Amino acid sequence: MSNEFHIVVCxxxxxxxxxxxxxxxxxxxxxxKNEMMLPxxxxxxxxxxxxxxxxxxxxxxxxxxWLVSLGPKxxxxxxxxxxxxxxxxxxxxxxxxxxxxxxxxxxATVLAQSIEGIQGLDxxxxxxxxxxxxxxxxxxxxxxxxGELLGISEQFQGVDKLxxxxxxxxxxxxxxxxxxxxxxxxxxTPAVLGWATGELPxxxxxxxxxxxxxxxxMPALQQAKPADVVQGSSLAFAAVELPQQRRETRVVxxxxxxxxxxxxxxxxxx
Amino acid sequence: xxxxxxxxxxxxRQIMWRYADRYDLQMSVQSARGIARTVVAKxxxxxxxxTHEWTDQKAELLTAFxxxxxxxxxxxxxxxxxxxxxxxxxLALAAFExxxxxxxxxxxxxxxxxxxxxxxxxxxxEQRDTYMGQCVPxxxxxxxxxxxxxxxxxxxxxxxxxxxxxxxxxxxxxxxNDEDPILEVDKRGRFITNxxxxxxxxxxxxxxxxxxxxxxxIILEEEDEGTYDRGAPTLKMVHQLSSTRDPVLKLxxxxxxxxxxxxxxxxxxxPKYSHGExxxxxxxxxxxxxxLMTMAKLISAVEPVIRYHRKRFQGGDAAKxxxxxxxxxxxxNEDALQRLVDVWASGEAGCSLGFxxxxxxxxxxPIEKAKEKLFEEQGVVGPRKQMMALRKLxxxxxxxxxxxxxPESERDAARYQELKDDTLVQFAYMEALAGILNPATKLxxxxxxxxxxxxxxxxxxxxxxxxDCPGFLMQKWTxxxxxxxxxxxEAVQRRHMSVTMTSDVFQATVSAWIGQLRRVExxxxxxxxxxxxxxxxxxxWTLNHLQNTKDAEGRKLYHNxxxxxxxxxxxxxxxxxxPYYLILDILELKEKGAMNPVLxxxxxxxxxxxxDMANVQAARAAGEAARICxxxxxxxxxxxxxxxxxxxxxxxxxxxxxxxxxLSKDRAGKALSGVMIPEALDYPL
Ligand SMILES: Cc1cc2nc3c(=O)[nH]c(=O)nc-3n(C[C@H](O)[C@H](O)[C@H](O)COP(=O)(O)OP(=O)(O)OC[C@H]3O[C@@H](n4cnc5c(N)ncnc54)[C@H](O)[C@@H]3O)c2cc1C
Numbered sequence: 001m002s003n004e005f006h007i008v009v010c011x012x013x014x015x016x017x018x019x020x021x022x023x024x025x026x027x028x029x030x031x032x033k034n035e036m037m038l039p040x041x042x043x044x045x046x047x048x049x050x051x052x053x054x055x056x057x058x059x060x061x062x063x064x065x066w067l068v069s070l071g072p073k074x075x076x077x078x079x080x081x082x083x084x085x086x087x088x089x090x091x092x093x094x095x096x097x098x099x100x101x102x103x104x105x106x107x108a109t110v111l112a113q114s115i116e117g118i119q120g121l122d123x124x125x126x127x128x129x130x131x132x133x134x135x136x137x138x139x140x141x142x143x144x145x146x147g148e149l150l151g152i153s154e155q156f157q158g159v160d161k162l163x164x165x166x167x168x169x170x171x172x173x174x175x176x177x178x179x180x181x182x183x184x185x186x187x188x189t190p191a192v193l194g195w196a197t198g199e200l201p202x203x204x205x206x207x208x209x210x211x212x213x214x215x216x217x218m219p220a221l222q223q224a225k226p227a228d229v230v231q232g233s234s235l236a237f238a239a240v241e242l243p244q245q246r247r248e249t250r251v252v253x254x255x256x257x258x259x260x261x262x263x264x265x266x267x268x269x270x
Numbered sequence: 271x272x273x274x275x276x277x278x279x280x281x282x283r284q285i286m287w288r289y290a291d292r293y294d295l296q297m298s299v300q301s302a303r304g305i306a307r308t309v310v311a312k313x314x315x316x317x318x319x320x321t322h323e324w325t326d327q328k329a330e331l332l333t334a335f336x337x338x339x340x341x342x343x344x345x346x347x348x349x350x351x352x353x354x355x356x357x358x359x360x361l362a363l364a365a366f367e368x369x370x371x372x373x374x375x376x377x378x379x380x381x382x383x384x385x386x387x388x389x390x391x392x393x394x395x396e397q398r399d400t401y402m403g404q405c406v407p408x409x410x411x412x413x414x415x416x417x418x419x420x421x422x423x424x425x426x427x428x429x430x431x432x433x434x435x436x437x438x439x440x441x442x443x444x445x446x447n448d449e450d451p452i453l454e455v456d457k458r459g460r461f462i463t464n465x466x467x468x469x470x471x472x473x474x475x476x477x478x479x480x481x482x483x484x485x486x487x488i489i490l491e492e493e494d495e496g497t498y499d500r501g502a503p504t505l506k507m508v509h510q511l512s513s514t515r516d517p518v519l520k521l522x523x524x525x526x527x528x529x530x531x532x533x534x535x536x537x538x539x540x541p542k543y544s545h546g547e548x549x550x551x552x553x554x555x556x557x558x559x560x561x562l563m564t565m566a567k568l569i570s571a572v573e574p575v576i577r578y579h580r581k582r583f584q585g586g587d588a589a590k591x592x593x594x595x596x597x598x599x600x601x602x603n604e605d606a607l608q609r610l611v612d613v614w615a616s617g618e619a620g621c622s623l624g625f626x627x628x629x630x631x632x633x634x635x636p637i638e639k640a641k642e643k644l645f646e647e648q649g650v651v652g653p654r655k656q657m658m659a660l661r662k663l664x665x666x667x668x669x670x671x672x673x674x675x676x677p678e679s680e681r682d683a684a685r686y687q688e689l690k691d692d693t694l695v696q697f698a699y700m701e702a703l704a705g706i707l708n709p710a711t712k713l714x715x716x717x718x719x720x721x722x723x724x725x726x727x728x729x730x731x732x733x734x735x736x737x738d739c740p741g742f743l744m745q746k747w748t749x750x751x752x753x754x755x756x757x758x759x760e761a762v763q764r765r766h767m768s769v770t771m772t773s774d775v776f777q778a779t780v781s782a783w784i785g786q787l788r789r790v791e792x793x794x795x796x797x798x799x800x801x802x803x804x805x806x807x808x809x810x811w812t813l814n815h816l817q818n819t820k821d822a823e824g825r826k827l828y829h830n831x832x833x834x835x836x837x838x839x840x841x842x843x844x845x846x847x848x849p850y851y852l853i854l855d856i857l858e859l860k861e862k863g864a865m866n867p868v869l870x871x872x873x874x875x876x877x878x879x880x881x882d883m884a885n886v887q888a889a890r891a892a893g894e895a896a897r898i899c900x901x902x903x904x905x906x907x908x909x910x911x912x913x914x915x916x917x918x919x920x921x922x923x924x925x926x927x928x929x930x931x932x933l934s935k936d937r938a939g940k941a942l943s944g945v946m947i948p949e950a951l952d953y954p955l
Binding site for chain 1: 275276279280281293294296297298299300301304337338339342343352738866867868869871872946947948949950951952
């Protein structure tokens, strides 16, 4: 027996973490210096959620995966060239900022609207996946609010493992403090899962899957509606600055892990 | 004064190299990049290049290529690939991405395609589907081993490489039958890439039997009866991430393995294609990615050099935090900035040329097939008859060349369309152009590229020749020499060009370019269009002069055998092609970048920077070309040569065309001092 899931993964892009990020004051509030020109990657937390979703869908025939993104569509397109080759999904896109200088509630609202607008989505089979936090905003709030807006009260955060029973029930392993896990039993869909790292590696590229996906991704991007969450926002930033305490990146070959740990501790204590 | 904000990313490249609307290609770029900056970089960093043996560690590459889709890149969808239509640009982009980290890895990824290329270009439909299909990774549910190939043209001494007219690889009839005679093939290869793991070899052999006509290429499989000895590894000092051996092959194979098929007439096996015909059409295309591999090295050097220069004095007592010396390091010096501009500009120009060549190859593929079909229908068979038929079209082709290079608003649209739809006109034009761009890409990009790469290494001083130099600059420099050698060293490309560059169609094209560049100059001054135009004019005058003049000893100057004249002229042209195509690419960036939401914001600054780089490169190229022309025009006379007054005037124009080029270099150098680079290297040490 298998279950059919309609899995919606929420995830957007973040600037490549290898880049220098510098906040500046833009016309519509704070933004990152050269933000549009910086290379972007799929938010790693969202990536974990997406690969878990694809794996679950593959194991349960009839299931389907959507990737719902709020982000600048032109940048999304670039990132999709890589992501689309990894797993099958259908993209739903709202065009707007993914800088992290946006209000969690407003982001959740846009995501909720986008999800409500998906044709053929069966809410009784719905699993909403996302990262328990994102690389652009560590608040860990969007998914919870999104769940509430969609009226889904079964929510799990920091998920590392999901096991679906034959009867449609879900067993979910969440991270809690001290490296421990909490295992919950859930009767079934709908549910919201904010993923930690999950358990799956990044899938290898499959260009055939990529070609298939991109046929839908391109029109989705072209038709993406602007979702200007910054302009109409109630959120105001008093100041944005780089963390005072900064450590220069050093690249050192073959450094033992113990030495690395010791150096970090020394730095923290200094 | 503009600022360069970040190093150019994919959005810029896609516009300049014209694949912004091809998501299949963008995906391939991402796949290749993913492999290059992880698996490949790790292998190099771990010292996998320290042995010329093929190791298990190196074999990880093959798995990575298979898993990322790169292995299937060359195939059509019905063979298990994913790109429909010609794939020259796709392969060039993948090679570029891999060579960004390591040229040997790029070669390794391309080598099976090189083995398949003879089958792809001239094989029978069955041969094509069989071998291409075997070389794609198995799909889910399929149970088979993926097969890999090697391409064996070159042979041991004394007949290696360049002169493909002389061979010692032989084919004889072993057992005659009227359907599919059994042949014995005797081939000893030298420098054969992929030979450690190749399951089949496409080999060039000559008939050693009166029952077989001339020569052919033939497919040998490791399961065939006889000797399939992979031979000794080549003790090479470059490209160690590809496998190279000198195999010994003595095998019995059915005649149906002859690439392109054969017929039996009066008891003689007549292969449909000689080995020369096949190699001609293979090298036409496969030489382009090699040139681009060297160019990837130059552009990939920019970021590590900037990083090194900026951080040079950080961490010691030499500079206190917050001082200019701390922040800018060696970038406080003009020289460090401007020499890097030279390296970068050379890389850009070579890329513009190479990618133009690969796009042309993509456009040419279907035209070449359509031409074959048309001639077959018209009963125009054989190369000579075809050439005569094409020659009749000379004026029409030249008319097209002119229209092609006019601004849209100034040309007769209906006539232009008519000629654009004419298969033979298109064939004649594209063939003439490809006959220049393909060898020129290989010649200039690898030859000059290797020299420029030396500059890049020198910019990081002693650190450049250490194993932990970021960007593997030293390895890239030495690798460039191999790229200048294989698939025909520089002399072969020069020879090729010295024959093709005198054609009427190409000369008409040069004239059209000159006009086009002058129009560009008036609308977009400061990007080197005038210098390039004047240098092309000087080159064309010189070529004409050399063809109609004798030296002081009464000997003909431009002559097939006189490589001291013809080869430098090929070099001079090679220099000028880069800036020409770079200028076109920048105009494209200016137009399309403004409409691109990612780039629109900073497009003026970005274009200004690129225009300065083009100006720098154009001045350098025009100078080199003018120097060569001068040597040839004056160098074969005793005292002052006659009839060269126009030359002096044209040369003065070249000089004047360099106006502002050094200011461009000042600005571009300055821009480099402020560009934002990533916190960490794009791939590990
Ligand atoms: C690592 C590696 C991998 C290779 N892989 C393959 C492979 O997979 N399959 C394959 O078939 N081959 C392969 N080759 C062979 C390669 O293509 C040849 O080495 C190359 O074409 C040059 O031939 P050569 O080395 O015999 O040089 P030569 O022919 O000896 O040429 C030496 C020099 O002589 C001069 N010269 C030659 N001809 C002329 C001329 N007509 N006019 C003026 N000067 C001339 C030039 O200066 C030239 O550089 C590989 C080589 C290497 C090093």
